[in-house]
Every structure is written in C-alpha cells, then in structure tokens.
Amino acid sequence: SQTIHQWPATLVQPVGSPLSLECTVEGTSNPNLYWYRQAAGRGLQLLFYSVGIGQISSEVPQNLSASRPQDRQFILSSKKLLLSDSGFYLCAWQRESRYEQYFGPGTRLTVT
Amino acid sequence: AQSVAQPEDQVNVAEGNPLTVKCTYSVSGNPYLFWYVQYPNRGLQFLLKYITGDNLVKGSYGFEAEFNKSQTSFHLKKPSALVSDSALYFCAVRAPGAGSYQLTFGKGTKLSVIP
Numbered sequence: 001s002q003t004i005h006q007w008p009a010t011l012v013q014p015v016g017s018p019l020s021l022e023c024t025v026e027g028t029s030n031p032n033l034y035w036y037r038q039a040a041g042r043g044l045q046l047l048f049y050s051v052g053i054g055q056i057s058s059e060v061p062q063n064l065s066a067s068r069p070q071d072r073q074f075i076l077s078s079k080k081l082l083l084s085d086s087g088f089y090l091c092a093w094q095r096e097s098r099y100e101q102y103f104g105p106g107t108r109l110t111v112t
Numbered sequence: 113a114q115s116v117a118q119p120e121d122q123v124n125v126a127e128g129n130p131l132t133v134k135c136t137y138s139v140s141g142n143p144y145l146f147w148y149v150q151y152p153n154r155g156l157q158f159l160l161k162y163i164t165g166d167n168l169v170k171g172s173y174g175f176e177a178e179f180n181k182s183q184t185s186f187h188l189k190k191p192s193a194l195v196s197d198s199a200l201y202f203c204a205v206r207a208p209g210a211g212s213y214q215l216t217f218g219k220g221t222k223l224s225v226i227p
Contacts, residue, residue, distance in 0.1 A: 006155075032213060034213075042200075042219050042220050043217060043218070043219040043220060044156075044202070044217045046214055046215070049213050049214070051213070057213075059214070088153075090155055090156065092156075094213075099144050099146075099161055099163055099206065100146055100158045100161050101158070101215060102158060103148075103155035103156040103157070103158075104155050105154060105155045106153070106154065106155045108153070
C-alpha cells in the first residue's frame with residue numbers, strides 16, 4: 001500500500017528565516033506530486049505540482065519554490081519567510097492512471 | 113477556468129437523520145468530481161469520485177453522491193448521520209483530458225452532527 005509522509009508536523013519560524021518542508025511517498029513510482037496551502041482551515045490553494053523529477057509547475061507566483069530531487073520526494077522552500085506564509089501546508093500524490101489525489105498529514109507553519 | 117461552489121458554510125443535522133452537503137461546479141467538458149473529508153489538523157481523506165457511468169456513486173463510510181449534469185451539481189449524501197461524521201467536507205473538480213492535473217476545491221462545508 002502507499003503512504004505519504006510530511007515533516008515536520010509543526011513549525012514556528014521568524015520572519016525572514018528560510019524554510020524547507022519535505023514530503024515523501026512510499027509504495028508507488030513516478031507519482032504526480034502536489035503542494036497546497038490551506039489558510040484558516042478552509043479552501044485549498046494549489047502552489048506547485050510535479051509530473052516527474054526536476055519538473056515543477058508553479059500555479060501562484062509568490063515567496064515559495066519547490067523541487068523534486070528524487071522520484072518520490074517533493075520539497076517546498078523559501079529563502080525568506082513572510083508573515084503571510086503562515087498556514088497549513090499539504091502535500092498530495094496521484095497515480096496518473098487514477099484520478100484522485102491522496103493527501104499527507106500536513107505541516108502547520110506559523111511565521112512570527 | 114474551472115470552479116466549485118459549496119453554498120453552505122455550515123450544515124447542522126441531528127444524529128440518525130439524512131444529510132446532504134451541496135456542491136455545484138463549472139468546467140469545460142465532462143467533469144471529474146471528487147469529495148474529500150478533513151478532520152481537525154489532519155490532511156484530506158478521499159471519499160468518492162465521479163468519472164463516468166452511473167450518476168450515483170458510492171464511497172467510503174456510507175457516503176454517496178449524485179452527479180446531475182443538467183444542474184451541474186454533485187451533492188454528497190448519507191442516509192443516517194453519525195456524530196463521527198462531523199468534519200469539514202470539500203468538493204473538487206478536475207477538467208477532463210490528459211495533461212490536466214489541477215484539482216479545484218470548493219471552500220468547504222462544516223458538517224456538525226448533533227447527538
């Protein structure tokens with residue numbers, strides 16, 4: 001069976017500090033991978049998606065970047081965090097032969 | 113552009129009563145439709161999907177949803193609500209076709225099942 005991991009689970013960072021959130025998927029190969037941000041416990045905003053190693057598509061220009069150094073690893077980064085970067089960050093994976101996405105447990109980021 | 117509307121921010125239902133969470137969508141072509149549930153401080157869990165075929169789809173935990181093309185709706189239903197069904201529910205749509213990866217989510221509906 002497939003499993004998706006995210007870490008850390010929670011993070012408190014000062015404004016201007018760097019960020020690195022990691023997502024890994026087990027039990028599948030060549031998944032599509034996604035980063036979402038959820039603000040205030042409601043709607044999800046797609047930030048980045050990747051259909052393969054080194055292939056990143058950005059949906060919303062902002063202070064964040066993403067990388068996919070390995071097939072089942074997806075990293076969300078920032079060089080300098082803003083207060084507005086606070087939120088709940090969710091990673092998801094999808095097998096291209098299926099249509100639904102499966103989500104990880106999330107990382108709650110608070111920028112102070 | 114595709115979009116999803118969940119017209120109710122909150123739905124309250126008594127335990128044992130039927131529940132409905134509403135969703136309407138807008139997309140070019142035949143849609144792929146999904147329902148997810150989220151418990152506090154957790155990721156989203158997939159409940160069910162409509163891709164093609166029978167308009168009534170059944171999913172996890174006794175939930176089902178009915179696709180209505182003429183009304184562009186995909187309402188989530190359950191015959192008898194449980195207190196444990198209390199959570200945040202998201203409807204999502206994806207445009208058909210290869211190369212279409214983006215799921216567009218509604219803003220979510222908070223379901224409260226009252227004992």
